[in-house]
Amino acid sequence: MSRLTVLLSFLLWPLIAFGQSEEEDIFVEANILGIFYHELGHAVIDIEQLPIFAQEEDAADVFSIYLIDTLYEEESALALAYEASLGFLAEADLREQAAEEVAWWDTHGPDEQRFFNTVCIFYGASPETREDFATDMGLPEERSEYCPDEFWQADDSWGYTLDEMIERGSGETLVFKAPDESLTSEILTHEVAQLNNEMQLREPLEITVESCGQANAFYDPQEVKVIFCTEFEGHLRDLFRSLE
Numbered sequence: 001m002s003r004l005t006v007l008l009s010f011l012l013w014p015l016i017a018f019g020q021s022e023e024e025d026i027f028v029e030a031n032i033l034g035i036f037y038h039e040l041g042h043a044v045i046d047i048e049q050l051p052i053f054a055q056e057e058d059a060a061d062v063f064s065i066y067l068i069d070t071l072y073e074e075e076s077a078l079a080l081a082y083e084a085s086l087g088f089l090a091e092a093d094l095r096e097q098a099a100e101e102v103a104w105w106d107t108h109g110p111d112e113q114r115f116f117n118t119v120c121i122f123y124g125a126s127p128e129t130r131e132d133f134a135t136d137m138g139l140p141e142e143r144s145e146y147c148p149d150e151f152w153q154a155d156d157s158w159g160y161t162l163d164e165m166i167e168r169g170s171g172e173t174l175v176f177k178a179p180d181e182s183l184t185s186e187i188l189t190h191e192v193a194q195l196n197n198e199m200q201l202r203e204p205l206e207i208t209v210e211s212c213g214q215a216n217a218f219y220d221p222q223e224v225k226v227i228f229c230t231e232f233e234g235h236l237r238d239l240f241r242s243l244e
């Protein structure tokens with residue numbers, strides 16, 4: 001793994017108070033980052049022309065938690081991993097409360113499975129130091145024994161690509177357009193600057209925050225663009241409140 005010039009820190013950010021509590025803002029900020037990294041995973045697969053041997057959605061989830069483990073110092077990485085994993089559980093709870101069935105046909109795995117996959121990769125990256133994390137998240141031993149191997153598989157595939165991106169040095173290939181005054185824009189402005197400082201993609205990638213009529217974020221391969229819907233932030237706040 002190529003060394004980054006600095007490991008990022010999440011908790012040391014001057015937190016911007018937008019919501020009802022600090023805990024809520026931490027949850028929302030962590031999940032905006034986790035989702036952004038997932039979409040960035042789709043963009044990297046497309047731009048770097050990576051072969052994918054299973055569901056691309058699963059690969060993008062792995063990229064997201066792999067990036068959290070790689071880019072951040074331990075305390076921040078742990079905080080992000082807790083909140084982003086809980087985001088999947090909250091989605092599952094919300095669906096259960098609404099008595100919605102699991103959409104087995106969906107390209108995304110069921111939220112409970114995305115939760116355990118995320119927890120497993122993060123735990124597997126450092127099982128000696130992340131035992132408490134695995135226990136807190138209820139990761140059963142039947143799964144946890146395979147997690148170090150699952151992490152090394154992720155490291156073998158994503159690590160190589162990330163190394164190449166880092167070896168290109170700093171640049172301006174992530175282009176954040178038309179940020180508004182939202183928390184999402186604040187976070188992505190900060191994040192895009194940090195990533196540009198450390199790496200480059202083969203082609204520029206545009207990132208926008210715009211209203212789409214639904215709480216979503218996606219990568220558009222035709223436009224080579226990540227769109228983060230303004231509606232997502234409110235949805236994340238609802239999710240946090242559903243956890244209480």
Ligand SMILES: [Zn+2]
Nearest residue numbers: 038042057060
């Ligand atoms: Zn996706």
